[in-house]
Amino acid sequence: MDEAAFIAALRTLPLHAGARGLHDDVAQLEVGGETLILTHDSMAAGTHFRANADMADVAWKLVASNLxxxxxKGAEPVGVLLSYTLGTDDARFLKGLDEALTKFAVPILGGDTIAADGPPTFGMTAIGRATYTPVPHRAGAVVGDAIYVTGPLGRAMLGFEGQPDYLAAFNRPHPRLAEGRALAPFTHTMMDISDGLLLDCWRMAQAHNDLTFQLDRATIPVADPNRLDECIRWGEDYELLFTCAPTASLPVPATRIGTVIEAQHGLLQLDDAVLDSSIGLGYQH
Ligand SMILES: Nc1ncnc2c1ncn2[C@@H]1O[C@H](COP(=O)(O)OP(=O)(O)OP(=O)(O)O)[C@@H](O)[C@H]1O
Ligand SMILES: Cc1ncc(C[n+]2csc(CCOP(=O)(O)O)c2C)c(N)n1
Ligand SMILES: [Mg+2]
Structure with a gap:
């Protein structure tokens, strides 16, 4: 089974209404007049970081990818729970964890610590508080919406390859917390781009009925225009992808990259090319 098949199978099991059908970045929970936002992400040696990676960077990225x-969803962080496997460089992990928690002003709520054989896997649950309701969804776009992205794509890929200017983009990404919060009231849909623009935009399109997300290739901001196809597929840039009314006056910088139109041949179009399968669009486990 691959990632998509497993999540599809999970959707047939009992789901909480706040799970959004497992078609979103987070779950939403109404408690005592507050709207809590819950999410969980994991990182494994060999898959998400090299065996010789600085564990301080790994800890930072675990926090950043959750936040x-x-x-x-325009949420402000409340706290995190950490699942930790002992034995790599625990002191460096703690250092990077401290730096990220301090930088993003989020405290630890708890977690679990184990020893295990084999490559380590780390998990984190982040809990946030919605600053704006309705909480932005992956669905909600309407015909005529403009499609936007908050920043250039491909920086993490170049950093992974060792290009000095982009090492920090790969090792120490910054979640767009302030931007998401400012944008939430303006958006019809919003998600972060963890697995590549094309795949995540395809997933956003898939969350709708009868819409095509049409992207204009020449407008997509990328770190290396000569490698645009890779930059929009690699992932880990943690920029925000959102749609809003084309007339909206946005509170933060973002680049318009396309338009939501009535369903044509497929869910996603890149110029005239119909991308109607998620295969090859981005990173899938
Ligand atoms: N093992 C699992 N158990 C329960 N729900 C899951 C599991 N794996 C994924 N999901 C759910 O499936 C949906 C999609 O998950 P996905 O991991 O693609 O989202 P994401 O966290 O935004 O992306 P990424 O993992 O690339 O950061 C979410 O609702 C998520 O909670
Ligand atoms: C050693 C190593 N090899 C490859 C990659 C690239 N990579 C791994 S997972 C992922 C998408 C996000 O994952 P998820 O969907 O699990 O959050 C990407 C782009 C890496 N980071 N490290
Ligand atoms: Mg996400």
């Missing part, structure tokens, strides 16, 4: 899902 990015909160950012995509």
């Amino acid at each position: 990015s899902d909160l950012a995509a």
